Amino acid sequence: MTERHSPTVNPPSEPGPAATGPGDDLAARLRGKLADELRQRGDLRSPEWREAVLRVPRHVFVPAFFQRTDGPGPTTWTPRVGESPKEKSSSHLEAVYSNTTLVTRLDGDRRPEDVEGPVTGTPTSSSTLPGLVVRMVEDSGVHPGDRVLEIGTGTGYSTALLCERCGDEAVTSVEYDARSARSARDALATTGRHPNLVVGDGLLGRPEGAPYDRLIATCSVRHVPAPWLEQVRSGGTLLVPLSGWLPAHGLVRLTRGRNAGEANGEFLPGCVSFMGAAGHAAPAVQGLANLLNREDAGERATDHGPAVLEDWTTTFLIQLAAPTARHLGTPAGDGTFREHLVDPATGSSATLLPDGRGGHRVRQSGPVRLWDTVEETLNRWERAGRPDQARFGMTVTGGRQWVWAGSPDGPRWELPTDVPTG
Ligand SMILES: C[S@@+](CC[C@H](N)C(=O)[O-])C[C@H]1O[C@@H](n2cnc3c(N)ncnc32)[C@H](O)[C@@H]1O
Structure with a gap:
């Protein structure tokens, strides 16, 4: 340095x-x-x-x-x-x-x-x-x-x-x-x-x-690095672009609490994205074909189609639900793309398929049923009144960090604070 x-x-x-x-x-x-x-x-x-x-x-x-x-x-x-x-x-x-x-x-x-x-x-x-x-x-x-x-x-x-x-x-x-x-x-x-x-x-x-x-x-980070919280004075502010590997983005303004390592804040309105910080960026996906073609795949109907992977707020929620997952597309052979959520960290994948009647099915494989996790998160968010990302907030305390939707007492998702592999 x-x-x-x-x-x-x-x-x-x-x-x-x-x-x-x-x-x-x-x-x-x-x-x-x-x-x-x-x-x-x-x-x-x-x-x-x-x-x-x-x-x-x-x-x-x-x-x-x-x-x-x-x-x-x-x-x-x-x-x-x-x-x-x-x-x-x-x-x-x-x-x-x-x-x-x-x-x-x-x-x-x-x-x-x-x-x-x-x-x-x-x-x-x-x-x-x-x-x-x-x-x-x-x-x-x-x-x-x-x-x-x-x-x-x-x-x-x-x-x-x-x-x-x-x-x-x-x-x-x-x-x-x-x-x-x-x-x-x-x-x-x-x-x-x-x-x-x-x-x-x-x-x-x-x-x-x-x-x-x-x-x-x-530059954007997957969680707020501990040194940032230590180096801002009590009552000071941190403006942090939060992102992940989907990638989905949000901009949060935190106020440092009385104790080092404590902060609270809210997301700011607007759809803004920043390039990922070196050290928090996503690693390359290896072995995609193997991930998609595991033999333990199961298929079922789903109420949530690919649109939830396009919307600003729901993509952020999906990233919270599956923080090491990636959103990829592969050609379907008929001029369209198949949408996949793949998680090399757990060897899991979910592929969305048209059901031929305007709805969708999902094929899931691997130890984590990714789309089950996504749906559980989307259902919690829907029960909380579907708050827009501008009504999300964040709490940092005791070495843990989580994002909440709608109010600090609303549904929450913990951010990964482990050392990233990116
Ligand atoms: C969007 S640019 C910054 C734009 C700048 N504010 C301007 O007005 O030109 C993001 C910068 O963050 C830098 N960056 C990425 N990871 C970083 C890290 N871990 N530490 C410091 N800088 C980093 C990149 O090299 C890049 O120059």
């Missing part, structure tokens, strides 16, 4: 970006347009954060990105590199100042500058949707004077916004990927910002800077 401590301290009120040159007027105009759009959408709510959005030049943090193309084949990524940092082509600036997530790394450390033409790959770093970044800083209640720990520096754009409000010395940000961290540090320095940047595993937090008033994670 390497660290670069800030040699300078900038008060929050100090003028932000130092960058000047051709294209800066256009960039400033586009920032104003973006801020207006984010305010109209309700993401940007306070004048102070609006000022930060107006001051942080996102194009310095995202000089290049991958444009996504979905086609009949696999998703491809086309590199889009600004003509030159000085010239700042207007189309590049318009793309960078749109309310869009911009993917900046594929498969660990492939940058747009490294490839020519469309490529395939898995996004591993991005500049988060600006609307989501500002919603998160607004929702976490960050104020000047707060000490903030950010997990997932990425491009450094969200780090720069935090520096605008709190001052460089109050912001610590941890990034797993050394190359992303280097680019972020350079971009922050270009804009005159020198927060405490750490290259390392953010799941460990950063004890040296604790206690923090706020923790904001921009």
